[in-house]
Amino acid sequence: MSGETVAPSFQRGSKSALIPILIFAVVASLSLGGVRGVDYMIMHGLNRLSGRSAILDHAIFGLTKDMFSSVILLSLVVYAWYGTLDAAKRAGILVGVFMSFASGIISRVLQLLLPTHHRPLHDAALHFRIPFGVQADTLNHWASFPSDHAAVTFGLACTLYLANIRVGRVAFALVALLNLVRIYLGLHYPSDVLAGGMLGIALVVTTRPFQDSRIVRGILAWEFSHRALFYALAFYLCFGIATLFNDYRSALADIAKMVVPHS
Structure with missing residues (x-):
């Protein structure tokens, strides 16, 4: 398209994912090894502000709502998709969205x-001084490392950057802000976010070659021949990713409680 910013390309066999993979490995080894100095230093600095102003805390907490966070991010995905007619870039967006969601699943498995x-x-x-609006027992049944939220959102930001640099920069700025908010609220340590983010980026970058696969080409051909059904399903999938399929997870958790006998 005219005026479209050309994004960097990653050739098959590229070593571009080595940096995020190495960062994830280092952060994981340090964090799980009990080294908490940097995490604690950052948390203590941010925590000086919390619990002092109900307006500030509630405003920050509001940024975690889907309409202010992940829905905006998925809207940028739609913008990038319609912003190009380049089949290769659309293939990259398609693969990147799926891999971003997959990174969230991998992150959740690692948490377990x-x-x-x-x-x-x-x-x-x-x-930790709990900010106004945050329940003390929030997510107390889930481990926090690595952050599945960071994995998905940074993966999507990377996907957008590879499709359109300007849109990707906006996405990375948004994702950085949203994950900083989660740190401020005590939902994650910085190392959780860093590791999750590197996991998402690494998975998106290393799976770039799949955009040339027969399956992806078939999906793009199907989009051309069945537009109405394709975009209906795409909308449903994007909405699910934006909410991290919370309704499904909640339903499965309720079923598990009924099926698995309590000790």
Whole structure:
């Protein structure tokens, strides 16, 4: 398209994902090894502001709502998709969106498999002052490392950057703000966000070659021949990703409570 910013390309076999992979590995080893100095320093700095102004805390908490966060991010995905007719870029967006969501699933699995990593809200050693509007028992049944929210959102930002640099810059700025908010609220340590973000970016970058696969080409051809159905399903999928499929997860959790006997 005329005036469209050309995004960087990643060739097959590119080593571009090595940096985020290495950062994820280093952060994971340090964080899970009990090294908390930097995390605590940042948390103590941010926590000086919390609990002092109900207006400030509630305004910050409001930014975690889907309409102010992930819905905007997925709207940028739609903008980038319609902003180009380049089949390769659309293929990259398609693969990137799926891989971003996959990174969230991988992150959630890691939360279950790795040693328990309490959130700042529930870390007695941190002496965290809870901001107004945050419930003390929020997410107390889930470990926080790595952040699945960061994995998905940074993966999407990377996807957008590879499709359109200007849109990608806006996306990265938005994602950085939203994850900083989650740190401020005590939902994650900085290392949780950094590791999750690197996981999402690494997965998006390393799977770039799949945009040339027969499956992706078939999906794009199907989009051309079945536009109404394709975009209806795309809308449903994007809405689910924007909400991290909370309704499905809640329903499955309720079913699990009924099926699995309590000890």
